[in-house]
Amino acid sequence: MTPKIAILGAGPSGLAQLRAFEAARKAGLEQIPDIVCYEKQPDWGGMWNYTWRTGLDEHGEPVHGSMYRYLWSNGPKECLEFADYSFEEHFGRPIPSYPPRAVLLDYIMGRVEKSDVRKYIRFNTAVRWVEWSDETQKFTVTVMNHDRGALESDEFDYVVVATGHFSTPHVPHFDGLDRFPGRVLHAHDFRDAREFAGKRLLLVGSSYSAEDIGTQCIKYGAEQVTFSYRSAPMGHDWPEQFSEVPLLTHVDGKVAHFRDGSTREVDAIVLCTGYKHHYPFLPDELALRTNNRLYPRDIYKGIFFQRNPKLMYLGAQDQYFTFNMFDAQAWYARDFMLGRVDLPDFDTREQDIDHWRAREEKLSSSVEDIDFQAAYIRDLVDRTDYPEFHVERQGEVFKQWKQDKKRDIMGYRNNSYASTLTGTVAPPLPAPWMEIVDDSPESFLRHDFTAPEVTAEGRFTAPEVTSEGRFTAPEVTSEGRTLDRQHTPAARRPARPAASRTVSVKA
Structure with a gap:
């Protein structure tokens, strides 16, 4: 049957x-x-x-x-x-x-x-x-x-x-959060980093969602991001707009109090506390x-x-x-x-x-x-x-990715790696990730992402930077990733069709 x-x-x-x-x-x-x-x-x-x-x-x-x-x-x-x-x-x-x-x-x-x-x-x-x-x-x-x-x-x-x-969000209790005068939300309900432009954010949590939401908010204009960790800080080499403090204990008005006795005045709180x-x-x-x-x-x-x-x-x-x-x-x-x-x-x-x-x-x-x-x-x-x-x-x-994040948390997305299926080394982004504000597939795929060949010595054969804005040839390691990329704005020319398919935005 x-x-x-x-x-x-x-x-x-x-x-x-x-x-x-x-x-x-x-x-x-x-x-x-x-x-x-x-x-x-x-x-x-x-x-x-x-x-x-x-x-x-x-x-x-x-x-x-x-x-x-x-x-x-x-x-x-x-x-x-x-x-x-x-x-x-x-x-x-x-x-x-x-x-x-x-x-x-x-x-x-x-x-x-x-x-x-x-x-x-x-x-x-x-x-x-x-x-x-x-x-x-x-x-x-x-x-x-x-x-x-x-x-x-x-x-x-x-x-x-x-x-x-x-x-299904995990939402812990913190005294005073119900009286906080600013925006309070869980990462599950976070939708647009531009909402927090010019604001001082407190992100409770120290895992991937806190890391990514924090960097997104700074990218789109937040003034300051404070991470509050439970057991250990993320330990990245954060730019000056970021700080890491121990776990939040309570909130009094707009002032957040932490386990080490320190305080921060914040405008919004995002709970990156898991699911x-x-x-x-x-x-x-x-x-x-x-x-x-x-x-x-x-x-x-x-x-x-x-x-x-x-x-x-x-x-x-x-x-x-x-x-x-x-x-x-x-x-x-x-x-x-x-x-x-x-x-x-x-x-x-x-x-x-x-x-x-x-x-x-x-x-x-x-x-x-x-x-x-x-x-x-x-x-x-x-x-x-x-x-x-x-x-x-x-x-x-994955292990190299971990090292790249430790080395440059704001720029790790600028690295390239080799496909384990095809062996092709990925081409670079058209600009440093922090400078790309349009994430639409139409904008992304219009670039001529042509992966340059790699010589036996492990270098790209791509030409040097031209007046049209091509990338310099980055060095390729034995692990198949690129290092020390120098970005210039990519030439704005139409991309080849994506495998004869129409890319649709599902939003």
């Missing part, structure tokens, strides 16, 4: 699951399972879709997205590249290592648009409840179909939870309970819910690798649902979870974290027919 599968969410991880089944079909699978993918947004893309809305969407559902205007990738695209679909294939040419959000979304969509998977997705449909029956050995999934204005239920043999874990794993549609016996970590407890191979492996989670862990990790998980989950992979018994699965957790507990640096997640992905892909890709080499790019 053909299995019936529910996929909850059509973001990158849910799309990876659909793509995995499509790959099996193209490889000769005669009968695809009966698949339904529920997506509460009106389009696919998940977190990568931008919306101006905060709080509730047009249907009264909690807004999923945390994207904001002027957001650029904060990691090299070379670490996000699909094993079966390069950036060069999509755009028809090389592009810089750090593209803006809409360009990355276009790349994500490009792969699934080549597959006939949209037919499986029911948009504007929010999952209300998932229930397991020991008697029938099936799940009942109840959803709200907003297009019809009706609750609907159906039975499934398997459920794949691909809803992500960066949409919760939140699955309100799952009963307690099926819901994953974890903080954001590299290997959550209770999911075998980081996928299968230990107490009921027919319930699977994709992308539920902290992430360095993203798209390829989602793929690796989706291919493995697919093979289980197709009967190609048999899972061991409960005790053996528990031992495997304990093994990976013990390894995780010993990690003491970001370098070790990256190697750990690369090994986890390797463990998955070696068991399936997922296309071979150089996950360990991508890990080395």
